[in-house]
Amino acid sequence: VPALIEALENEDSLAAPVAHALAKIGDRRAFEALLKFIGHPAANVRRAAVAAINSLGHPEMAQRASTLLADPDPLIRESAVRIAGYFGYSAAADAVFQCCDDSVEAVRRTAIEHLPYLEDARVLPRLKRALEEDTPATRAAAAHALSYMDGEESTGLLIHALQDDDSWVRFHAARSLGRLKSEESVEALAEVVNTDPADHTRITAATAIGEIGGPLAAKTLQPLVLHENYDLAHSASMALALLGCSEALPPLVNLLRTGDAKRKLYAVRALGAMGGKRAVEALEWVAATDENPHLSQEAIEQIAQVGTSISTSALIRLTADRRLRDASINTLTRKVGSIETIGKALRESNIHVRKAMVDVLARMKHPEASTVLLTALDDEDASIRLSAVSAFGRLGSHRADRKLVEVAHRDTDPVVKEAARTLLLRSRAS
Amino acid sequence: MIYGRDSSVASKGLALLRDLIHEQTGILFDDESLDSLFDKVESLAADRGFDSILDYYYLLRYDVSAAEEWRRVFDVLSVRETYFWRESGQIRTLVDNLLPQALSRGNEGRVRIWSAACATGEEPLTIAMALNEAGLLESGRIEIYATDGSPQSITGARAGLYRERAFRAMPPGMRDKYFTQEPGGWRALPSLRRHVQWGVANLMSCTDVAPFAGSRFIFCRNVFIYFSTRSVRKVVDLLSERMPRPGYLFLGAAESLVKVTSTFQLQEIGGAFVYVKD
Numbered sequence: 001v002p003a004l005i006e007a008l009e010n011e012d013s014l015a016a017p018v019a020h021a022l023a024k025i026g027d028r029r030a031f032e033a034l035l036k037f038i039g040h041p042a043a044n045v046r047r048a049a050v051a052a053i054n055s056l057g058h059p060e061m062a063q064r065a066s067t068l069l070a071d072p073d074p075l076i077r078e079s080a081v082r083i084a085g086y087f088g089y090s091a092a093a094d095a096v097f098q099c100c101d102d103s104v105e106a107v108r109r110t111a112i113e114h115l116p117y118l119e120d121a122r123v124l125p126r127l128k129r130a131l132e133e134d135t136p137a138t139r140a141a142a143a144h145a146l147s148y149m150d151g152e153e154s155t156g157l158l159i160h161a162l163q164d165d166d167s168w169v170r171f172h173a174a175r176s177l178g179r180l181k182s183e184e185s186v187e188a189l190a191e192v193v194n195t196d197p198a199d200h201t202r203i204t205a206a207t208a209i210g211e212i213g214g215p216l217a218a219k220t221l222q223p224l225v226l227h228e229n230y231d232l233a234h235s236a237s238m239a240l241a242l243l244g245c246s247e248a249l250p251p252l253v254n255l256l257r258t259g260d261a262k263r264k265l266y267a268v269r270a271l272g273a274m275g276g277k278r279a280v281e282a283l284e285w286v287a288a289t290d291e292n293p294h295l296s297q298e299a300i301e302q303i304a305q306v307g308t309s310i311s312t313s314a315l316i317r318l319t320a321d322r323r324l325r326d327a328s329i330n331t332l333t334r335k336v337g338s339i340e341t342i343g344k345a346l347r348e349s350n351i352h353v354r355k356a357m358v359d360v361l362a363r364m365k366h367p368e369a370s371t372v373l374l375t376a377l378d379d380e381d382a383s384i385r386l387s388a389v390s391a392f393g394r395l396g397s398h399r400a401d402r403k404l405v406e407v408a409h410r411d412t413d414p415v416v417k418e419a420a421r422t423l424l425l426r427s428r429a430s
Numbered sequence: 431m432i433y434g435r436d437s438s439v440a441s442k443g444l445a446l447l448r449d450l451i452h453e454q455t456g457i458l459f460d461d462e463s464l465d466s467l468f469d470k471v472e473s474l475a476a477d478r479g480f481d482s483i484l485d486y487y488y489l490l491r492y493d494v495s496a497a498e499e500w501r502r503v504f505d506v507l508s509v510r511e512t513y514f515w516r517e518s519g520q521i522r523t524l525v526d527n528l529l530p531q532a533l534s535r536g537n538e539g540r541v542r543i544w545s546a547a548c549a550t551g552e553e554p555l556t557i558a559m560a561l562n563e564a565g566l567l568e569s570g571r572i573e574i575y576a577t578d579g580s581p582q583s584i585t586g587a588r589a590g591l592y593r594e595r596a597f598r599a600m601p602p603g604m605r606d607k608y609f610t611q612e613p614g615g616w617r618a619l620p621s622l623r624r625h626v627q628w629g630v631a632n633l634m635s636c637t638d639v640a641p642f643a644g645s646r647f648i649f650c651r652n653v654f655i656y657f658s659t660r661s662v663r664k665v666v667d668l669l670s671e672r673m674p675r676p677g678y679l680f681l682g683a684a685e686s687l688v689k690v691t692s693t694f695q696l697q698e699i700g701g702a703f704v705y706v707k708d
Binding site for chain 2: 016042043044046047106109137141167168171198199200203231
């Protein structure tokens with residue numbers, strides 16, 4: 001810590017990473033040194049210093065915050081608001097409210113943004129005033145802050161803010177309504193999605209609709225997956241995935257049949273986020289049939305992320321395809337929680353699948369997987385038994401020694417027999 | 431605060447921003463360099479009051495003030511570490527071999543040299559000094575244009591003030607001849623600077639490149655190493671469409687057009703390698 005403090009004070013170019021490091025360590029000896037940086041001209045350095053101070057939770061901070069909130073330097077006042085807001089110091093509440101009327105916009109904006117952290121009856125009326133009367137950046141901050149204020153009044157203010165002249169106010173209003181899951185706002189958000197002149201506002205409104213859901217949501221989002229703006233199409237695809245309802249699936253599945261690689265990728269990601277049996281079936285179909293290897297790979301990744309027994313079974317089936325085998329094995333290897341399902345696949349009729357499962361279980365390097373792998377030493381096919389013997393050789397485990405003795409004496413295939421014998425000799429020698 | 435670089439919001443925003451920066455500037459940050467990109471843009475996003483890189487992406491992609499913000503992006507992405515007389519063999523070839531040939535052609539009016547990624551001006555000023563040493567600078571037949579994507583670099587170039595490190599490859603005596611010492615470094619003489627016309631130009635923009643791409647001599651050195659093959663192809667196509675024949679394109683020692691174009695042929699002229707549109 002002393003070395004970091006020295007670096008903080010003497011190496012300006014290292015100030016931000018050093019402050020990040022001090023935040024992780026959380027040693028209070030850095031408190032005074034960090035305070036010197038809350039008025040630094042670079043925003044990232046100020047923010048790093050504030051984050052580090054917040055991580056310290058120094059007992060003197062409450063008292064110091066009140067003084068710093070009235071500092072002549074606006075950069076220090078802005079940082080002080082972030083600190084006072086983070087801790088929600090009640091003693092500093094009046095000073096934070098005063099900063100909401102600061103002559104410097106950045107201070108005012110930050111104070112407005114941090115008001116919800118104060119448990120104070122004045123918060124909502126003050127946010128309302130900011131949303132109605134202040135500059136665009138401060139109105140946007142108020143719209144952002146309202147995402148932390150549950151209730152009819154704040155929802156009403158946000159719906160009204162969707163009509164603001166400034167696109168960033170509308171953007172934050174839409175996002176906040178999504179976070180509040182305000183069902184009464186879906187109609188207004190649908191209007192934004194379809195008519196707002198600013199693309200970023202439409203994109204955020206689409207996401208918000210997905211977060212909220214409801215009967216109008218799928219209907220609004222469905223046509224947008226084919227929108228010419230790819231960001232909006234992506235946002236709509238992911239929003240449909242969030243809905244997870246039956247109407248959300250067909251437009252995503254239809255996207256998989258388009259010739260547009262980008263939209264297909266969005267659909268694959270959305271289906272992965274959606275999960276469920278039908279989404280996994282669609283992803284398995286893409287992995288198995290699409291000519292684009294990157295898309296197949298992504299489909300396999302998404303199936304893996306679904307993380308259910310249905311998705312594990314899909315990955316097991318995909319190992320039958322030589323083209324997809326390695327990718328499927330790699331993802332299955334991470335599925336330690338699915339050892340039982342993978343073990344059952346050692347009884348599959350397809351020899352390639354059984355062989356792949358031997359590979360998966362061996363690569364897991366997990367005691368339970370090694371136990372399940374013992375079954376493969378009884379496989380009807382000699383090549384599978386040989387793979388299993390080799391796998392135990394790579395694992396260096398003695399778990400299979402008793403079974404390997406049996407294989408070394410009784411296996412019907414001389415190559416398997418010899419491999420087991422060699423492995424046992426090596427094992428004994430070591 | 432800005433979402434940490436490992437958060438999913440940051441990852442999504444950073445990947446989108448990476449693609450947008452590639453599209454607009456030609457510079458490619460691969461997956462291994464994403465941390466470096468985050469370090470460069472984090473401060474810009476924080477300055478604009480954004481909590482997430484995704485929102486900053488939206489600003490650059492869609493906001494009406496995006497053009498102004500892109501100037502800042504170019505400033506943080508630009509690599510300003512360069513020096514006078516860097517890879518000077520090519521400049522010797524220009525001055526000793528190629529320019530005299532061009533000037534001797536009866537129909538050649540003014541000959542234009544363009545330093546397309548001049549950073550803080552070391553390269554075009556080196557060319558101007560070399561021309562002056564050869565007695566060509568005051569001929570009135572040579573124009574030197576120098577541009578960079580970073581407005582801050584061009585402001586620095588116009589000021590012409592350099593620190594000690596910029597002179598590390600300078601031949602003896604040249605600094606005293608062309609620079610005057612003052613607090614903070616050495617300033618290029620106005621009599622040298624006036625021969626260079628400075629401007630901001632993004633190599634990926636047809637509109638920006640068009641006024642200069644008809645130059646007979648183009649120096650575009652140590653830029654393509656940061657570009658993807660696709661970006662290099664786009665820039666080279668823009669140049670090859672407009673450059674006269676013969677046209678001479680000078681690249682850095684680590685750069686090659688072998689897999690990019692067949693319009694330019696690599697030739698060794700006067701001991702230096704030059705891509706020639708013949």
